[in-house]
Amino acid sequence: MAHRPVENTAPAAARQAAATDNNKARAGQRWINCMRGILAAACQVASPQPRVPRRRGRPCSASLLAGWLGLASLQGCAWLDERQRQIALRPSATPAGAEAAMAWRPGDERLLLASTQAPAERIALWWLPQTDPAAPTLLYLHGTLRTLYGNVPKIEALRAAGFSILAVDYRGWGDSSAIVPSEASILADAWQAWAELQRRQPDPARRVLFGHSMGSAVAVSLASQLRHGRDYGALALEAAFTRLPDVAAEAGFWGRIGAAVTTLQFDSASRIAQVDAPVWMLHGDADATVPVVLGRRLRDAARPGVHWVEFPGGSHSRLHQDDPARYLLAFRDLQAALRPAAFPTSNLPGTPRP
Numbered sequence: 001m002a003h004r005p006v007e008n009t010a011p012a013a014a015r016q017a018a019a020t021d022n023n024k025a026r027a028g029q030r031w032i033n034c035m036r037g038i039l040a041a042a043c044q045v046a047s048p049q050p051r052v053p054r055r056r057g058r059p060c061s062a063s064l065l066a067g068w069l070g071l072a073s074l075q076g077c078a079w080l081d082e083r084q085r086q087i088a089l090r091p092s093a094t095p096a097g098a099e100a101a102m103a104w105r106p107g108d109e110r111l112l113l114a115s116t117q118a119p120a121e122r123i124a125l126w127w128l129p130q131t132d133p134a135a136p137t138l139l140y141l142h143g144t145l146r147t148l149y150g151n152v153p154k155i156e157a158l159r160a161a162g163f164s165i166l167a168v169d170y171r172g173w174g175d176s177s178a179i180v181p182s183e184a185s186i187l188a189d190a191w192q193a194w195a196e197l198q199r200r201q202p203d204p205a206r207r208v209l210f211g212h213s214m215g216s217a218v219a220v221s222l223a224s225q226l227r228h229g230r231d232y233g234a235l236a237l238e239a240a241f242t243r244l245p246d247v248a249a250e251a252g253f254w255g256r257i258g259a260a261v262t263t264l265q266f267d268s269a270s271r272i273a274q275v276d277a278p279v280w281m282l283h284g285d286a287d288a289t290v291p292v293v294l295g296r297r298l299r300d301a302a303r304p305g306v307h308w309v310e311f312p313g314g315s316h317s318r319l320h321q322d323d324p325a326r327y328l329l330a331f332r333d334l335q336a337a338l339r340p341a342a343f344p345t346s347n348l349p350g351t352p353r354p
Contacts, residue, residue, distance in 0.1 A: 091172030098149035121177035137201035140167035143213030147174035157320035161331035168193035216240035217266035228277035242269035284314020
């Protein structure tokens with residue numbers, strides 16, 4: 001017996017809603033397939049396979065790999081977390097020939113200390129003193145990618161401003177042990193450098209914390225747990241940002257995807273208000289790595305009185321070359337603002353820990 005087709009008697013609105021749900025489901029499946037493609041690309045990076053010619057026009061091309069940097073939060077993906085840190089933090093060894101090209105001055109020292117976090121590993125420090133023993137001392141905390149050797153031009157600009165410098169290469173960079181660093185390992189190395197700074201500069205009022213780019217978040221983390229006068233005299237930040245995910249989000253859609261799930265934070269926004277010392281912030285308005293808007297937001301989150309120095313046309317890593325006079329003046333002003341210690345050095349507490 002022939003069967004008549006059953007007529008769809010559902011209201012038109014209900015049919016439309018069902019069609020919409022189906023479209024959403026298909027879109028969701030496309031998203032899942034895209035994420036699978038990204039994860040497959042990540043797997044290929046972690047375990048290289050024979051090269052296959054790339055097809056053009058694929059929606060999940062190599063340009064989307066920024067999106068999987070944050071996928072390390074997935075359960076059972078420790079290797080992806082490590083890959084995320086490798087790509088985002090960009091640790092690097094000492095470049096060939098860099099050591100031989102250095103023009104060390106009398107009194108300069110290179111130290112290689114056992115890590116207090118992992119005693120089998122080593123941390124490289126540079127002690128670069130002024131001839132004047134009363135000179136203020138600056139703890140230099142660098143950003144991603146460049147080792148201390150790559151930071152020499154900026155370090156020299158700060159020495160020219162009158163600072164003795166204690167600089168650290170976190171583990172993963174330069175002459176320090178080769179590891180894939182984490183936020184925790186970087187902070188641990190910075191605290192160890194801080195302990196060395198205390199030893200080298202006994203006057204708290206003459207100690208300055210300085211951080212560039214990622215190093216700015218490290219400096220804010222330390223400063224938020226220290227006290228002005230008792231521990232140090234001032235905080236200087238160059239190309240600073242609110243949080244590392246905010247930097248990623250400024251890179252566009254896939255950056256926002258990564259920012260939503262990345263395990264790396266370097267959160268200065270939640271800590272800057274705890275800093276009770278004078279703060280200097282330098283930022284180039286043409287910074288293509290950390291947009292100046294992020295520096296302004298961090299400034300506005302700090303306590304009132306931040307000394308904000310904006311460099312018209314200034315870049316991310318070369319403010320000392322973009323406008324040497326403005327750069328020098330900013331740090332001379334900082335030195336002039338350093339005040340005598342409020343507490344005797346004999347009463348200094350032990351080094352705080354994060």
